[in-house]
Amino acid sequence: MKQTAQKTILITGASSGIGQACARHLLAKGWRVYACQRSAPLDADLQAGLRFVPMDVTDDASVAQAIAKILAEAGIIHALLNNAGFAIAGAIEDTSMEEARAQMETNFFGVLRVCRALAPIMRAQGHGHLVTISSLAGVIGLPFSGLYSASKFALEGLCESLRFELRPFGVRVALIEPGDFDTALPANRRRAAAAGPNSAYSARFEASQKAQAADEAKAPKPHLVARVLERILAQRRPKLRHVVGAAGQTIVVPLKRLLPQAWFEAVLRAATGA
């Protein structure tokens, strides 16, 4: 194993969107970036110096093999960005147990799997940054995104606990909570199979999808998230939660804290069409 002064980061789900933006940004800032993804990388990214490692976060062997390969090459992993994820839309009642499990398997167990594989390595190193992409949906239970919100709320609890546990070993845990960003998330969003015209929620679900699409159409580019990540990685003791996004969306975080519950729910109903 060889070690260099260059810092090394492992990014999951680096094939598009936020993961890709973070990978390219940190590469430009001099990081050795391991872009972990299921699909083949773009030639231009490889030529620019991104290192590609195959990884499916739902697969134990795939995660273990990827980390072993990176360690063999780089000798050390300074930082992890848990980014891989997708969203399921639909009323909770319309979401089957299989659909719910698939959501949790990637968004929650995928992060847990990678954290469990890397925590002993970072502990032994005596340092590391372990950063996870949550969401504003991890702060607020969004109507008709209940399973997605549940997966992100689960990450919030996991990382809040992990931060205590890893602190004495010099490993820093942080969460990024983005609002809507211009990525492939909407295109990759799965609809619960039962969320059709026969659903009792159909009209409100469709209205919420329309409101969501309107928000997503004006979403900012994901390089803003990459800048937040860069700032976290530069800090010896980053805070736990880092909200990023359009001001009209991120305002919901203080509003949830400050407004009476009934007022907050009225604001959210108006904003989401639910």
Ligand SMILES: NC(=O)c1ccc[n+]([C@@H]2O[C@H](COP(=O)([O-])OP(=O)(O)OC[C@H]3O[C@@H](n4cnc5c(N)ncnc54)[C@H](OP(=O)(O)O)[C@@H]3O)[C@@H](O)[C@H]2O)c1
């Ligand atoms: N965009 C937003 O508005 C927004 C807001 C808040 C939070 N987020 C979060 O940001 C993260 C990135 O999403 P994005 O917006 O950048 O969407 P995206 O463009 O669809 O990117 C998602 C990435 O996750 C990967 N992925 C999905 N399942 C995977 C698996 N089993 N194993 C490995 N990789 C997997 C995808 O890989 P493939 O190409 O192989 O499918 C892709 O690289 C997600 O955790 C999402 O929840 C996004």
